[in-house]
Each structure stands twice: as structure tokens, then as C-alpha cells.
Amino acid sequence: MTPAPRVSFLAVAGIMWKREMLRYLRDRSQFFGGVSRTVLWLVILGFGLGASLREIEGYTYAQYILPGVITLNVLFASLQSAIALVYDREVGLLREVIVSPAPILAVALGKVLGGATISVIQGSIPLLIAPFIDGLPSLPYLLLAWVVMFFMGLLLTSLGIVIAARLKTFEGFGAISNGVILPLYFLSGSIFPLRGIIGGIGFLQIPEALREELRRVGVYAIGGGWVVQLPWWIEVLVYANPVSYQLDLLRFALLRFQQLPMMADLLVTFVLPPIAVVIAAFMMRRMVQTR
Numbered sequence: 001m002t003p004a005p006r007v008s009f010l011a012v013a014g015i016m017w018k019r020e021m022l023r024y025l026r027d028r029s030q031f032f033g034g035v036s037r038t039v040l041w042l043v044i045l046g047f048g049l050g051a052s053l054r055e056i057e058g059y060t061y062a063q064y065i066l067p068g069v070i071t072l073n074v075l076f077a078s079l080q081s082a083i084a085l086v087y088d089r090e091v092g093l094l095r096e097v098i099v100s101p102a103p104i105l106a107v108a109l110g111k112v113l114g115g116a117t118i119s120v121i122q123g124s125i126p127l128l129i130a131p132f133i134d135g136l137p138s139l140p141y142l143l144l145a146w147v148v149m150f151f152m153g154l155l156l157t158s159l160g161i162v163i164a165a166r167l168k169t170f171e172g173f174g175a176i177s178n179g180v181i182l183p184l185y186f187l188s189g190s191i192f193p194l195r196g197i198i199g200g201i202g203f204l205q206i207p208e209a210l211r212e213e214l215r216r217v218g219v220y221a222i223g224g225g226w227v228v229q230l231p232w233w234i235e236v237l238v239y240a241n242p243v244s245y246q247l248d249l250l251r252f253a254l255l256r257f258q259q260l261p262m263m264a265d266l267l268v269t270f271v272l273p274p275i276a277v278v279i280a281a282f283m284m285r286r287m288v289q290t291r
Contacts, residue, residue: 012102013110020081020114024121030080034073034122042069042126045191046133056193058215059255062133067251068190070123070149071243075181077122078153081115082160085287086167108281112157119153120146130254137254145253151273152246156184158276165287187237188244194259195229215256242268 024030046062046069056064124146130136137145163180230238238244245260245268252258258265 009103009106012106013113016107016110017114017117020111021117023084024081024114024118030077030118030122031125033076034125037072037076038069038126038129041072042066042129042133057257059257060133063135063255064193065191066126066130066133066135067247067254068185068188069126070145070250071152071188071190071247072181072185073122073125074119074149074152075156075185075243077119078115078156079160079163079181081111081118082157082164083167085111085161085164085284104285105278105281108161108284109277111161111284112154112277112280115157115160116150116153119156120149123149123153135254137256141253141256145250148246148250148253148269151269152243152250154273155242155246155276158273158280161280162283165283184241184243187234187241188247189238189259190247192230194235194238242272245269 042062042065046060046065055061127136127142127145136142159180239260245265248258248260249262249265249269252262252265
């Protein structure tokens with residue numbers, strides 16, 4: 001019996017990545033969904049609610065939620081890419097790939113890399129509005145923001161594959177949206193700080209150079225305001241949410257402001273995703289074998 005031909009690991013991953021990109025380019029609804037979320041959350045909520053809050057830790061509300069809106073787009077893009085596995089399973093494509101000589105880890109890696117790439121594209125949509133709210137960072141920090149988006153996409157696409165392995169039909173995606181995406185988003189510090197001063201007046205009226213000097217010594221607000229202190233049980237949920245740390249690092253890249261330990265941000269952002277990819281590969285094989 002002729003042995004099965006060896007298949008290049010990188011070639012398989014590249015083919016799966018290309019397939020994900022072609023699927024994204026043919027589905028314009030994802031792009032328009034990213035635009036609509038940006039308009040609703042960043043423009044309408046940012047400027048509407050920002051008129052009342054004035055400042056959050058020395059930033060306008062639109063500036064503060066910019067990283068959160070990026071994270072929301074990454075969340076939807078990643079999980080939508082992963083949920084497509086349900087369709088691949090129904091048409092038999094996933095089974096054909098799994099039983100082929102292609103390494104399952106390469107298949108999963110290509111799928112996850114495709115989802116992460118799409119996440120970066122979708123996450124970059126709010127950056128188009130960033131210059132209008134004085135939220136666009138310098139090039140080195142912008143590159144860091146893209147790297148964080150990519151690793152966030154790796155983690156969330158892998159999570160989506162684990163969830164997709166438990167879904168039987170596409171109808172379950174509505175429950176995923178409400179039961180997974182929104183809790184990860186709201187419990188990450190995306191629209192409110194973990195602690196700090198809200199509504200302070202005067203900080204944004206002083207010259208930018210002086211604001212930068214104050215921020216270097218840890219001063220982010222002056223004047224009156226409300227001190228935010230979340231209930232302990234919400235703090236526990238926020239600290240247990242891996243998206244909180246990735247968002248915190250993304251906020252540092254865009255605003256040079258963070259509220260969680262830098263080491264924790266780096267570990268969760270860059271160490272957890274590779275582990276999640278391996279788990280996603282295991283779940284992809286199990287998804288076919290148990291059907």
C-alpha cells in the first residue's frame with residue numbers, strides 16, 4: 001500500500017489562511033457590521049455620553065472607549081470566523097480536511113491565523129476616526145496596537161472554535177452573541193474604568209505639553225469629579241476575563257494609559273493564544289469524530 005504523501009505544515013496553514021481571507025472578501029456584511037458598530041459606539045455613544053462625562057482620567061470619553069470599540073470589532077470578527085466551522089462541518093469539508101494527510105495543527109493554525117488577520121482589519125476600522133478625536137498614536141505605538149489586535153484575534157478565534165465544536169446549527173450564534181461576546185466586552189473595562197476619576201473638569205483645557213508632563217508622574221485628572229470604585233464581584237469578573245488584559249495593553253498602545261499590571265498584560269496577550277490554538281486543534285478533531 002502506497003503511504004500517504006507528506007504535506008507541508010506551512011503550505012496547509014497557508015491554504016487555510018487564504019480560504020478564510022477569500023471568504024471574508026466575499027462577505028461584505030462583516031465590513032459593514034464593523035462600520036456600523038464604530039458609528040454606534042464610538043461616534044454616537046462617545047460624543048453623546050461624553051457630553052455628560054466630560055473626562056475619564058484626563059481623556060475624553062470618545063478617546064477612552066476607542067480601544068473598547070476596536071476590541072468589540074475584534075470579538076465579532078474572531079467569533080464569526082470560528083462559527084463558520086459549523087457550515088464546513090455540515091457540507092463535509094471539515095471531515096475531508098481532517099482525514100487528509102494534512103496535520104490537524106496546521107489546519108487549525110491556518111484557520112486561526114485567518115480569523116486573527118480579519119480581526120486586525122475589522123479592528124482597524126475605528127482607527128479611521130481616531131484622528132478626529134485626537135486618538136491616533138505615533139507609528140511605533142500603532143504597530144504595537146496592531147500586534148495586540150492580532151494576538152487578541154488568535155485567542156478569540158481559538159475560543160470561537162471551542163464554542164463551534166459544541167454548536168449543532170447556525171441558529172446558536174444568537175445565543176453566542178449574547179452569552180459570550182457581550183460579557184467579554186462589558187467585563188473588560190471597555191466602557192468604564194476599573195477605578196479612577198470620571199467627570200473631572202479642567203484637565204483637557206490645559207496645554208497638551210503640560211498634560212503629557214502630568215501623565216508622566218501619574219496625574220490624569222484635576223478639578224472636581226467622581227471617584228469610580230467597582231463592586232468587588234465585578235472586579236473579580238474583570239480580572240478573570242483575559243480580554244481585560246489585552247484591552248489594557250491596547251489602551252496603553254493607543255493612549256499610554258493602563259490600569260492592570262504590565263507583566264500580566266504581556267503574559268495573557270502573548271502566552272495564552274498559542275496554548276489556545278493547540279486546544280482549538282484538539283477540538284476541531286473531536287468535532288468531526290464525535291459527529
